[in-house]
Amino acid sequence: MDADFSKGVAFVEGNYVPVEEARISLLDFGFLRSDANQDTVSVWRGRFFRIEDHLDRFGRNIARLRMTCPYDRDQQREILHRAVALTGFRDAYVQMLMTRGRPPAGSRDIRLCRNNYFVFCLPYIWIASPERQQQGLDLVVSKIVRVPPETVDPTIKHYHWLDFEMSLFDAYDRGADTCVLVDRDGNLTEGPGFNIFLVKDGRLSTPGGGVLDGMTRTTVFELCAETNLDYAMAKIPAAELAQADEVFLSSTAGGIMPVRSVDGAAIGEGAPGPVTLRLKHLYWSKREAGWHGAPVDYARAAEAAGD
Amino acid sequence: MDADFSKGVAFVEGNYVPVEEARISLLDFGFLRSDANQDTVSVWRGRFFRIEDHLDRFGRNIARLRMTCPYDRDQQREILHRAVALTGFRDAYVQMLMTRGRPPAGSRDIRLCRNNYFVFCLPYIWIASPERQQQGLDLVVSKIVRVPPETVDPTIKHYHWLDFEMSLFDAYDRGADTCVLVDRDGNLTEGPGFNIFLVKDGRLSTPGGGVLDGMTRTTVFELCAETNLDYAMAKIPAAELAQADEVFLSSTAGGIMPVRSVDGAAIGEGAPGPVTLRLKHLYWSKREAGWHGAPVDYARAAEAAGD
Numbered sequence: 001m002d003a004d005f006s007k008g009v010a011f012v013e014g015n016y017v018p019v020e021e022a023r024i025s026l027l028d029f030g031f032l033r034s035d036a037n038q039d040t041v042s043v044w045r046g047r048f049f050r051i052e053d054h055l056d057r058f059g060r061n062i063a064r065l066r067m068t069c070p071y072d073r074d075q076q077r078e079i080l081h082r083a084v085a086l087t088g089f090r091d092a093y094v095q096m097l098m099t100r101g102r103p104p105a106g107s108r109d110i111r112l113c114r115n116n117y118f119v120f121c122l123p124y125i126w127i128a129s130p131e132r133q134q135q136g137l138d139l140v141v142s143k144i145v146r147v148p149p150e151t152v153d154p155t156i157k158h159y160h161w162l163d164f165e166m167s168l169f170d171a172y173d174r175g176a177d178t179c180v181l182v183d184r185d186g187n188l189t190e191g192p193g194f195n196i197f198l199v200k201d202g203r204l205s206t207p208g209g210g211v212l213d214g215m216t217r218t219t220v221f222e223l224c225a226e227t228n229l230d231y232a233m234a235k236i237p238a239a240e241l242a243q244a245d246e247v248f249l250s251s252t253a254g255g256i257m258p259v260r261s262v263d264g265a266a267i268g269e270g271a272p273g274p275v276t277l278r279l280k281h282l283y284w285s286k287r288e289a290g291w292h293g294a295p296v297d298y299a300r301a302a303e304a305a306g307d
Numbered sequence: 308m309d310a311d312f313s314k315g316v317a318f319v320e321g322n323y324v325p326v327e328e329a330r331i332s333l334l335d336f337g338f339l340r341s342d343a344n345q346d347t348v349s350v351w352r353g354r355f356f357r358i359e360d361h362l363d364r365f366g367r368n369i370a371r372l373r374m375t376c377p378y379d380r381d382q383q384r385e386i387l388h389r390a391v392a393l394t395g396f397r398d399a400y401v402q403m404l405m406t407r408g409r410p411p412a413g414s415r416d417i418r419l420c421r422n423n424y425f426v427f428c429l430p431y432i433w434i435a436s437p438e439r440q441q442q443g444l445d446l447v448v449s450k451i452v453r454v455p456p457e458t459v460d461p462t463i464k465h466y467h468w469l470d471f472e473m474s475l476f477d478a479y480d481r482g483a484d485t486c487v488l489v490d491r492d493g494n495l496t497e498g499p500g501f502n503i504f505l506v507k508d509g510r511l512s513t514p515g516g517g518v519l520d521g522m523t524r525t526t527v528f529e530l531c532a533e534t535n536l537d538y539a540m541a542k543i544p545a546a547e548l549a550q551a552d553e554v555f556l557s558s559t560a561g562g563i564m565p566v567r568s569v570d571g572a573a574i575g576e577g578a579p580g581p582v583t584l585r586l587k588h589l590y591w592s593k594r595e596a597g598w599h600g601a602p603v604d605y606a607r608a609a610e611a612a613g614d
Contacts, residue, residue, distance in 0.1 A: 010333055023330035024338060026317055026427055031331060033468035034341035065469075066476060100472070108434070110475055120333055127415070150452035150491060152469045160467045161340035162372075162459045165407070168417055169373060184457060184491070 009086045011079050011119040016086055019120050028116060030099020034159050035110070037061045038097035041080065042124060042252045044284075046090045047293035049252075050215055051077065057215075058096055061156050067098045067115040076117075078300070083121040085301035091124035093253060127193050127254040128177055133280075136260025136272045138176040139191075139247070141238045142167035146181035146189040149210050154190070157212060164192035174264075178249075180238075183210050188236045190214075193253055198236065199246035199275045208233030216250035216283075219292075223282050229275070246273030248280075256280040312394045318386050318426040323393055326427050335423060337406020341466050342417070344368045345404035348387065349431060349559045351591075353397045354600035356559075357522055358384065364522075365403055368463050374405045374422040383424075385607070390428040392608035398431035400560060434500050434561040435484060440587075443567025443579045445483040446498075446554070448545045449474035453488035453496040456517050461497070464519060471499035481571075485556075487545075490517050495543045497521075500560055505543065506553035506582045515540030523557035523590075526599075530589050536582070553580030555587075563587040 003018050010022030030036035039058035042049050055073055062069060071079065076096065084092050101113040128137050144167045147160050163181060171179040180191040188196055188207050195217040197206045204224060206217060224231045241247060247259035247267050256279050258272030267273075272280075287293065310325050317329030337343035346365035349356050362380055369376060378386065383403065391399050408420040435444050451474045454467050470488060478486040487498040495503055495514050502524040504513045511531060513524060531538045548554060554566040554574050563586050565579030574580075579587075594600065 012333070019334065020332075022333040024333050025327075026319070026329040026331050026425060027326065029468075029472075031338045031343075032466060033472055034466045035469060035472045036338075065473075108432075109479070110472060111479060118333060125415075145455065145457035147454060147458050147467070148452065148491075151454050151458070152473075156469070158469055159339060159341045160454070160469060161336075162342060162463070162465055162467060165336075165340055165342045165417060166372075166459075172416070172418060184455075 005087045008120060008122040009083050010121070011083055011117075013116075016083065019122060022118070022120055024099065024116070024118070025102065027102055028099050029102065029110065029113065030097075030116065033100065035065070035100035036097060036159055037065055037067065038095050038157050038159070040093065040095045040157075040252050043084055043089065043092040043094060043296055044124070044287050046298070047287075047290060047295050048080070048084075048094075049287060050219070050292045051080065051294050053215060053218075053292075054096075057157070057213075062098050062115075064153070064156060065098075066111075067100065069098060069115070069117050071117060079119055081297045082300045083119050084296045085298045087121055088298065088301070089121065089123055092121050093123070093125040094121045095119065125253040127249070127251050128257050132177060133254070133257050134272070136258040136267075136270070137178060137249070138261045138264075139249075139259045140171045140174050140176040140179050140263050141188075141241065142170060142179045142181045144170075144181055145184050146210070148183065154211050155213050161192065168192055182238050186238055188238055188241070191249065194249040194251035194257070197248050197250060198240065198244040199248075199273060200240075200244050202229070202275065204229060204231035204275075205234050205236055206231070207236055209235075214250055214252075216252055216255060219283065220250050220256065220279060223279050227278070227282070241267070244268075246276045248276040256283050315427060315429040316390050316393045317428070318390055318424075320423075323390065326429060329425070329427055331406065331423070331425070332409065334409055335406050336409060336417065336420065337404075337423065340407065342372070342407035343404060343466055344372055344374065345402055345464050345466070347400060347402045347464075347559050350391055350396065350399035350401060350603055351431070351594050353605070354594075354597060354602050355387070355391075355401075356594060357526070357599045358387065358601050360522060360525075360599075361403075364464070364520075369405050369422075371460070371463065372405075373418075374407065376405060376422070376424050378424055386426055388604045389607045390426050391603045392605045394428055395605065395608070396428065396430055399428050400430070400432040401428045402426065432560040434556070434558050435564050439484060440561070440564050441579070443565045443574075443577070444485060444556070445568045445571075446566045447478045447481050447483040447486050447570050448495075448548065449477060449486045449488045451488055452491050453517065455490065461518050462520050468499065475499055489545050493545055495545055495548070498556065501556040501558035501564070504555050504557060505547065505551040506555075506580060507551050509536070509582065511536060511538035511582075512541050512543055513538070514543055516542075521557055521559075523559055523562060526590065527557050527563065527586060530586050534585070534589070548574070551575075553583045555583040563590050
């Protein structure tokens, strides 16, 4: 009987299963110690975006965590293609991840753990819906300090999100869509799942350190170079948001998302600004034209089903 | 057919299952966002230790995380008893935990998540084996900064352990048993699963803030009061370890554990010291005599099996 992958699929312990059935051991240190790393690649109109860059970063980060993937890079790529193919999704959110696993019975030595590799594929996720993006998002600045680089390197795409979660509750309480966290000196860092950009006098800036080197952030840099926009990575005090002409967020889960207010005060005209809209349009139109794209090999679904 | 609980049991989605089969959804935000809280109670010689204190702390912490447990306190207590009873373990490590769960389909709103409750019971876990404890542990001071209070309140017993994990790798590389982390000013915080104490001129000290309010730490305070030992909660620069007469660790998973060296330099005589040994002996002998103890209701195993 055919499995139902209409809600998504996961690759777990070597098998493709409906995502609703995907499970991890309660005792995996990936859960009990949040000892894990992920990378998320998107598919839009049937094409992976920057899949090789994601495989690069994932490989680099798991090595830094001293994890070993049982699948080599070619096999990982193949699993990602098969996963999307099995769902048939043209627009998808595809996360690859590794967990520490468990040490052998009788041991507590994390060096002896057999690391586990998982993939899951869901319909494309929007941090903010296209409708909310048209209006522009309402953002708040949280007083919570993002996990600092001295604790966990932020370029490791980890799951230490309790700071984000508590900040999100606060944002919702204040009627906002999402939040951005600060460092201990009150400089901007990042928000739950995104980097942040400011536009002032036609120039872009984004926090330089203490944040994830987001793939969409890198993509924004490339779009700036193409369109002769200046950008800088800098320390940005949160108070500078109030002076910005425009603010936007960048994420694999939503692309380039305009912000219309910060802490209840309008940014610019209180609607998405021209620089943001130009970049947003460019981002999606170029993606749809195949930029950095690798077509999903949908024919693999049949192969996988025949396994 | 009877399930095999010889390796432990877990309470998952309302059922008692062999711990090796216990699973959590890969999509639970308890995993994907480490949005979870736990409390761990031990059983020794057939008695829970401070079970009501653990239920207090767990209830307090899940409320602070805005989680709702589907089981009230009496039901939680009963599940803990049944879990241990099903294994028959006389000495056990029993963890209760809650995860954020998942939002309803189509939503990303964490306020709408149905929170999940789990319990698992394993044979008693020793952070350091009784043999290593007799010699005294070799400890290193990590340069990694523990998740700071401005990021996540350390009295929330959370799973943000990547700082601990990376420090443990470093400790193993240096031939040590475990590690203690510092705050950004170089003061001692805690290690993977334990609080730390110093003894100097017959007086105890332990970090006062930025650490878990460990149950065994509280127990040490009570033992101090009983035996007329002075203790203080203080900011303790890591360098003070070198001057200490004795150092020990406190944890539900191991009790009071002597340290014999820090960063390769002997503490005192390079063996467990007299104050530590007195407290360790007192801790275990009082526990065996029933102090703060609640006998496990082993008769509940039959009830549960009959469910």
